[in-house]
Every structure is written in structure tokens, then in C-alpha cells.
Amino acid sequence: MTLSTLAGDIQLVGLTKTYGSATALDAIDLHIPAGSLTVIVGPSGCGKSTLLRVLSGLETASTGGLLLGGAPLTDQRAGDRDVAMVFQDYALYPHMSVAANLSFGLRLQARHDRRNGPSTAEITRRVADVAGLLGLDALLERKPAQLSGGQRQRVALGRAIIRRPQVLLLDEPLSALDSQLRASARAEILRLHREIGATLVLVTHDQHEALSMATHLVVMDAGRVAQSGTAEELFHRPATEFVATFVGSPAMNLQPEQTGDGRVGWRATDATVLPDVRHPAAVPASGDLVVSGTTELCEFTGDGQQVLVRNDERSFTITQHEGDSWLRPGEPMHAIIPASRLHHFDSNGHRRHAS
Amino acid sequence: MPTADRTRSVAWHVVLIGVILMMTFPVLWGILTSFKPANDIYSLTPFSAQPTLDHYVHALTAWPVGLLLGNTFVMAAGVVIGQVLIAILGAFALAYFAPRYRNLVLTLLTISLAIPPQALIIPQFLMTAKLGWLNTDVGLIVPQLGSSALAVLLLLQHVDGLPGSLLNAARLDGARPLEVLWSIVLPALRPAIAAVSILVFITTWNEYLWPLLVAPRQIDTTVQIGLRQFETAEGTNFGGLLAAATLTSLPILIVYLVASRRITDAFLQSGLK
Numbered sequence: 001m002t003l004s005t006l007a008g009d010i011q012l013v014g015l016t017k018t019y020g021s022a023t024a025l026d027a028i029d030l031h032i033p034a035g036s037l038t039v040i041v042g043p044s045g046c047g048k049s050t051l052l053r054v055l056s057g058l059e060t061a062s063t064g065g066l067l068l069g070g071a072p073l074t075d076q077r078a079g080d081r082d083v084a085m086v087f088q089d090y091a092l093y094p095h096m097s098v099a100a101n102l103s104f105g106l107r108l109q110a111r112h113d114r115r116n117g118p119s120t121a122e123i124t125r126r127v128a129d130v131a132g133l134l135g136l137d138a139l140l141e142r143k144p145a146q147l148s149g150g151q152r153q154r155v156a157l158g159r160a161i162i163r164r165p166q167v168l169l170l171d172e173p174l175s176a177l178d179s180q181l182r183a184s185a186r187a188e189i190l191r192l193h194r195e196i197g198a199t200l201v202l203v204t205h206d207q208h209e210a211l212s213m214a215t216h217l218v219v220m221d222a223g224r225v226a227q228s229g230t231a232e233e234l235f236h237r238p239a240t241e242f243v244a245t246f247v248g249s250p251a252m253n254l255q256p257e258q259t260g261d262g263r264v265g266w267r268a269t270d271a272t273v274l275p276d277v278r279h280p281a282a283v284p285a286s287g288d289l290v291v292s293g294t295t296e297l298c299e300f301t302g303d304g305q306q307v308l309v310r311n312d313e314r315s316f317t318i319t320q321h322e323g324d325s326w327l328r329p330g331e332p333m334h335a336i337i338p339a340s341r342l343h344h345f346d347s348n349g350h351r352r353h354a355s
Numbered sequence: 356m357p358t359a360d361r362t363r364s365v366a367w368h369v370v371l372i373g374v375i376l377m378m379t380f381p382v383l384w385g386i387l388t389s390f391k392p393a394n395d396i397y398s399l400t401p402f403s404a405q406p407t408l409d410h411y412v413h414a415l416t417a418w419p420v421g422l423l424l425g426n427t428f429v430m431a432a433g434v435v436i437g438q439v440l441i442a443i444l445g446a447f448a449l450a451y452f453a454p455r456y457r458n459l460v461l462t463l464l465t466i467s468l469a470i471p472p473q474a475l476i477i478p479q480f481l482m483t484a485k486l487g488w489l490n491t492d493v494g495l496i497v498p499q500l501g502s503s504a505l506a507v508l509l510l511l512q513h514v515d516g517l518p519g520s521l522l523n524a525a526r527l528d529g530a531r532p533l534e535v536l537w538s539i540v541l542p543a544l545r546p547a548i549a550a551v552s553i554l555v556f557i558t559t560w561n562e563y564l565w566p567l568l569v570a571p572r573q574i575d576t577t578v579q580i581g582l583r584q585f586e587t588a589e590g591t592n593f594g595g596l597l598a599a600a601t602l603t604s605l606p607i608l609i610v611y612l613v614a615s616r617r618i619t620d621a622f623l624q625s626g627l628k
Binding site: 056057058078079080083084085087088089090091092093094095104105108109112159163 | 518520521523524525526527528529530531534538539542543
């Protein structure tokens with residue numbers, strides 16, 4: 001493991017957090033690259049929010065180390081760390097105007113350190129900068145209660161970045177917004193990431209959001225890191241059955257290997273529907289997988305349809321695209337998945353290295 | 356409205372009005388009696404044929420009403436300030452730092468509410484006497500700060516009710532604990548603090564036993580004790596007593612008129628009285 005001293009580079013070494021007898025984080029080793037947009041995703045209770053709280057300093061790790069830019073952070077107070085956070089509910093100070101919300105941290109800095117802290121003029125300038133960056137100029141005198149959900153989120157982002165932190169933590173930043181606002185809020189976060197150059201660590205339970213935003217994706221399960229890497233890596237080469245079924249929608253289909261040892265997985269989009277098993281194209285090459293069953297449910301998705309197929313042993317999902325001859329409920333179905341598209345897992349759920 | 360509902364509603368109102376009359380009757384009778392001439396005091400007619408202000412004149416001239424009201428006000432204000440200060444700091448510390456012994460403290464506070472004040476009054480009196488605080492404002496105020504438990508518990512409910520992310524956001528903005536209290540918690544708690552202040556003020560204003568013990572002298576004591584001056588060896592001057600009692604209720608009545616809504620809320624929240 002190499003230690004980076006780049007500003008904004010985060011290294012977690014054997015980080016463990018326990019609450020009484022419950023283990024929230026179980027010996028986490030993780031590298032969050034400087035300047036990345038790292039998305040931590042996992043089901044609820046997997047420890048992703050706890051990880052964020054430990055990074056912020058709101059919680060202290062039970063054991064293990066935490067380095068920011070190569071310097072240990074484990075004992076540094078929250079607020080003294082070069083780390084800012086946007087909360088899920090935004091946590092805007094209700095009795096303060098937008099301008100006062102934005103400048104709160106800077107005003108505290110000025111009070112704590114009269115010599116090196118920002119001057120009043122500096123604070124005014126930086127509030128104006130951030131307001132300009134986030135389009136909040138016209139809202140500076142408003143109170144949070146007078147803002148829309150999207151505006152509140154932008155204020156929360158502004159309050160976090162005004163101190164120019166090395167690391168910006170975002171806890172489920174999109175979950176409080178309705179679906180129309182989400183797309184624009186997502187674009188806003190991506191733009192902000194480009195412009196401020198800080199490391200962004202975003203926590204979400206939504207794997208769509210995770211795949212689309214992450215430059216670095218971390219999947220967590222039961223207090224451990226299941227896999228980390230680029231979204232493509234995790235999607236195309238999931239390290240475990242858990243990652244395989246959690247990342248991507250619909251979830252990867254899994255069934256026992258024909259050899260009886262471990263399981264084989266394939267994505268709904270990788271199956272090609274055959275008109276007939278006796279069709280010439282149906283002759284499987286070595287290692288290809290042929291599946292068949294009865295079409296049970298067809299869901300129109302706009303550019304295609306998702307088909308639930310059931311046979312005597314199990315059910316699975318395949319995706320058909322526009323132009324395919326569409327299956328109808330009740331019809332028999334045969335499909336082939338080429339060997340190169342199959343994922344093989346051993347009996348412990350780990351990816352076989354050969355595959 | 357269906358007849359059944361109507362009957363029920365009327366029945367309820369009869370009961371409610373009856374209860375209200377029962378509760379207000381002594382007060383109203385006292386006020387009415389304070390306008391009766393001395394020889395009519397014991398008559399059962401509510402209104403005297405010759406109403407008089409004599410008793411009020413007597414109470415205002417022969418009785419040190421200003422001094423007594425001043426003493427009471429100093430005591431009540433001192434206790435309010437002290438208890439609210441203790442409650443704010445205590446509730447904030449218990450909520451913000453969530454110490455390991457938080458539940459122990461809460462249990463102790465609750466237990467202290469269950470102990471009747473009369474059980475503690477002798478040791479409290481002895482300590483106050485030893486400190487040389489008899490017949491002083493300090494003696495009236497400081498020992499009463501010992502009964503801050505209710506104020507702490509009431510405010511704690513409100514601090515606990517604040518979103519945790521709000522306090523955490525302030526912490527991450529670099530605020531020290533007292534800055535979190537001052538900049539974030541206090542502004543959010545203003546209505547609750549007002550309610551608790553009023554609750555403590557009224558309770559203290561009506562306090563009888565403690566001032567009677569600590570400051571029995573006419574010049575040091577509160578109105579509640581000062582009223583005893585109308586009980587003399589030759590009997591009680593009921594006219595003067597009732598006129599004075601009416602006068603001393605006025606400040607509380609004014610507080611009620613100004614903030615009736617808040618007071619109702621305060622008493623309802625405290626689950627008392």
C-alpha cells in the first residue's frame with residue numbers, strides 16, 4: 001500500500017467502529033483518491049453513513065487509522081479537519097438568512113483566530129463568490145423556510161464549500177428531492193466537483209446514482225468494503241455475488257453452475273432471445289449458457305421491455321430492446337448467453353479468477 | 356348537528372361550567388367581599404348595599420404593599436434567572452455531549468421531583484441559617500434553585516427534539532460547544548425558554564413555606580407572607596386581607612393577560628396542575 005500525500009487523498013487503515021457489541025465498520029481498508037468523486041453505496045445498515053461520520057470527525061473510530069493527505073486525522077476534532085459535510089436534511093440554521101448560513105463557519109474562524117482568520121471584507125467576498133457559483137445571489141436575505149428544496153440544497157452545498165475544504169462529504173444529497181429536481185441537482189454536484197477540485201465523498205443507497213456519478217465506486221456490505229474501483233470495473237467484473245446483484249438494474253441473474261460447484265451469473269441485457277431451440281444460432285459454443293422457461297411478466301420500459309421468465313427451478317429477468325421480436329406473457333422462451341458474458345462465482349460467493 | 360351529539364355537548368358544557376365555577380368561586384367571593392364594609396363581611400349576600408373602597412385604602416396605606424411586591428419580584432426574578440440558566444446549561448450538556456451517565460442524571464432528576472419539598476425543608480433551613488442567609492434575598496433565592504429539575508427536564512425535551520444534524524453542522528462549521536449553544540440552540544429554544552420562565556415565575560411567586568421560614572420579618576418578606584399581618588391577636592381583618600390579596604394577585608393576572616397562550620402551553624407541557 002502506498003501512502004499518498006496529495007491534498008484530499010484519504011486512506012483508511014483497518015478502521016473499525018463498534019457501538020457496544022455491534023460492529024458498524026469492520027476493519028475497513030480503503031483508499032479514496034485525491035480529487036475523485038467517490039460514491040459509497042450499499043443497502044441500509046451497511047455502515048456507509050457511519051463511515052461518513054467517522055471521516056467528518058462526528059464519530060471517532062474505535063481502532064484503526066485515518067489519513068488525510070498523508071497526515072493522521074484520527075484524533076483531530078470535527079471542525080478543525082479540512083473536511084466539510086452536506087447533511088441529508090441539509091441542516092440549514094433556521095433562524096439565519098442564507099448569507100448568514102453561508103458565512104457562519106468563516107465568522108467562527110474569524111472569531112477564533114483574529115490574526116489569521118478571514119477579515120469582514122474577505123467573508124463578504126467569499127459569500128458573494130459562493131452565491132455566484134451556486135446561483136444564490138437573489139436569495140441571500142431569505143430564511144431557509146422561504147426556499148424550495150433545490151435552493152436549500154444549494155445553500156447547504158455553499159455552506160460546505162465556502163471554507164474551501166480538501167474533502168466534501170455528502171450524505172444522501174439527492175434523497176430529499178423529487179425526481180425532476182434530482183437530475184439537475186446531480187448535474188450541479190458534478191459541476192461543483194469540477195470547479196472546486198476537492199475530493200467528494202457521496203453516500204447513497206441508490207445504485208443508479210452511484211453508477212452514473214462515481215469516478216470511484218465503493219460498495220459496502222455489513223460493515224465491510226465489498227469492492228472498490230471504477231463503476232465499469234464493478235459492473236463488468238463484480239468481485240462477489242453481493243456486488244453483482246447490488247450494482248446494476250435489474251439485478252444480475254444467478255443460478256447454480258452445471259458442475260454443481262458455485263454459481264454462474266449473467267445480466268439481463270446479455271441474453272439473446274432465440275426464436276426456437278432448434279434454430280441454427282442456438283447451437284451453443286463451448287461455455288455458452290442456454291436458458292429457457294415461460295414468459296411470465298413483461299414490463300415496458302420505454303426503449304425496450306423487461307421480461308420475467310420462470311421455469312421449474314427458478315425465475316430470471318432478461319431485457320429486450322426495440323426492434324427485437326417481443327415476447328408476450330405465456331409464451332415459451334429460449335435465450336443464449338455467450339461465455340464471455342458469464343460471471344462465475346465459487347461456493348463462497350467470490351469471483352473465480354479465471355473468469 | 357344530530358340530537359345525540361347536541362345533548363352530549365350540552366352535558367359536557369354543564370359539567371365544565373360547573374367545575375369552572377367551583378374553582379373560581381373562592382376567588383370571586385374574596386374579591387366581592389373585599390368591597391363590603393366591615394359589618395357586612397360575614398353576610399351571605401354577594402353584593403353589599405354600601406360597597407366601599409376602605410379596605411383598599413387601608414391595604415395601600417397601612418400595609419407596605421410596594422416593599423412586599425418588590426421583595427417578591429426580586430425573589431421570583433432571581434429564581435427564574437437561576438433556574439433557567441441551570442436548565443439551559445444542564446439540558447444542553449446532557450443532550451449535546453450525551454455523557455455515559457446521562458440516564459443516571461435523568462433518573463436522579465426525576466427522583467428529586469418525587470421528593471416532597473417539605474421533607475427537605477429542615478435541612479435546607481439549617482444550611483441557609485448557617486450560611487447567614489436568613490432574612491436576605493440570597494436566602495430566598497439560592498435554596499430554591501435546588502428545585503430546577505423540572506426546568507432541566509422540560510428544556511431537555513426541546514433540545515433533544517432539535518434535529519441532530521443541525522448541531523452536527525454547527526460542529527463541522529467549527530463551532531465550540533458554547534457557540535453551538537449560543538448561535539444554534541438558544542434561538543431555536545426561545546419559545547420553550549419563555550414557557551419555562553413563566554412556569555417558574557408563577558410557582559415562585561406563589562411560594563409560601565420557604566419565605567415564611569427564611570424571611571419572616573415584615574420588611575424582608577414576600578406578599579404571600581406579608582398578608583399574615585392582617586391576622587392579629589384580636590382576630591383577622593378579613594376586609595383588609597382580601598383587598599390586599601386581590602392587589603397582590605394583580606401582577607400575576609397581568610402576566611396571564613399578556614401571555615395566556617404561552618402559560619397554558621407551559622402548564623400543559625409540564626403535565627402539572
